Amino acid sequence: MENIALIESFSEFKDDKLIDRVTLMAILEDVFRNALKKKYGSDENFDIIINPDKGDMEIWQRRVIVADDDLDLDHLEITLTDARKIEKDFEIGEEVSEEVKLVDLGRRAILALRQNLISKIHEHDNTNLYKQFKDLIGDIYTAEVHHVRPRVVILIDDENNEIVLPKEKQIPSDFFRKGDSVRGIIESVELKGNKPQIVMSRTSDIFLEKLFEQEIPEVADGLITVKAVVRIPGEKAKVAVDSYDDRIDPVGACVGMKGSRIHGIVRELGNENIDVINYTTNTQLFITRALSPAKVSSIKINEETKHAEVFLQLEEVSKAIGRGGHNIKLAGLLTGYELDVIREGSVIEDEDVELSEFSDEIEGWIIQEFAKVGLDTALSILKHDVADLVQRTDLEEETILDVMRILKDELDN
Known part of the structure; x- marks a missing residue:
């Protein structure tokens, strides 16, 4: 032939x-x-x-x-x-x-x-x-950066399969160069025409959960269970863990001596701040733990509306809310309850003044920035030093100094 x-x-x-x-x-x-x-x-x-x-x-x-x-x-x-x-x-x-x-x-x-x-x-x-990749959805996968574009990074694996990492699936601090090795989870596989488009994600909650399985032996072995994960990618995350073995401290095992075990995960996620807490079926206790590092005085729960009023001392409010409101937002997502922070004893001291009273002298957006971190009165701001306020809020030092000057002038008169 x-x-x-x-x-x-x-x-x-x-x-x-x-x-x-x-x-x-x-x-x-x-x-x-x-x-x-x-x-x-x-x-x-x-x-x-x-x-x-x-x-x-x-x-x-x-x-x-x-x-x-x-x-x-x-x-x-x-x-x-x-x-x-x-x-x-x-x-x-x-x-x-x-x-x-x-x-x-x-x-x-x-x-x-x-x-x-x-x-x-x-x-x-x-x-x-x-x-092949449909079966890998939800699993950690590693590939190499082939091309960096404004809205997407194109990755190639060892078998020359193309994987896309969209901008919205990247951690805000991510920065990639050609040849870099990238880890993420396979989030979806879709047929575009006759060709499958494989999408990787580094922002998914599942990515953090899988990192725990990969980096912490007790999680991989099933001795510790990851019950829930919530994230604000690149900023903060909360992970609830549990163990059926009373001899194991799940939080201690996940964090490791001086944070040795969790350090690699934090570094992988662009220094994302990870709170690991003990899971419990006791709702009040779970909410209390979720709002860490704040110390909660009491909680009033409405099971029908999935709403909880959390009472705290004034000095604990900003801790509960956290920078940019991240802590309370994640605590709500983790527990499944809408959380309202209430300063204990709702009466404001005679000499204190609501920050909203200064709207003629302080711009509204600045007042809102302070409110996001639980600072809504003159004394609640003045009791902090400038460096602490710069760290807690997204405001410039000069702006904070101006606000403190206005508040002091009012309270001194």
Whole structure:
């Protein structure tokens, strides 16, 4: 048989694409049968024999011998005269098998065959790739930065599969260069046309949970269970852990001596501040732990509305709310309750003044920035030093000094 590029490519496809023999032969037969249908109208009387390892194939056409004067001859039949050109002793009614040469299909058909074969192979690869990564959704995966674009980072794994890491799935402090190794979870796999798009995420709560499984042996072994994870990526996270073994301190085991165990996770997440707390089914206690480092005085819970009023001493309010309101937001997400912070003893000291009373002298957005961290009166601000307020809020030192001057002037008068 003619040794054409189509046949030479059999073993190439098998080696490069790692397709098993049965699948490759099925694809090849399907491609050739489609070509035969186009040329002859049917493939029912054709036998295709393929040896992909050697790069050989044969196509045999079976036809019934009819008389030379049969005027309704079709592709299933052959005249007696033509049959005896193949073998002299053929008779009418017998079946003749004759090999069909690829060149008989025509140059254009051969080119179409090769293109169709390549398309089928790619389709097979994409289907397998889709299934492979569909099974990896939620798992940690490592790939290398191939190209950095404004809205997405293109990654390549060890098998040259392309993975995308969109900007919104990156931690705000992430900065990548070509060749960097990146870890994240496979978040989704979608077919875009016939090609699967594999999406990685570093902002998912599941990524942090999987890092605990990967970095902390007791979690990997099932001795410690991660009950809940909530994050503000790159800023702060809270993780509730539990153990069915009373001899194990789940928080201590996760954090490690002087934070040794959790340090690698914190570094992976761009120095994200991670609070690890003991899980409990006692709602009041769980909320109290979730609001750490603040010390809660008491809690009033409405189970129907999933709402809780948390009472704290004045000096604990800013701790409970946290920088930018992160602490109370995450505590609410972790416990599943809407939390309202209430200063214990709702009466404000005689000499104190609500910050909103200074709206003529202090801009509204500045008042709101202080309120976000639980500072809504003059004394609640003045009791802190400037450096502490700069750290707790998103305000500049100069702005804070101006506010403190205005407040002091008012209280001194």
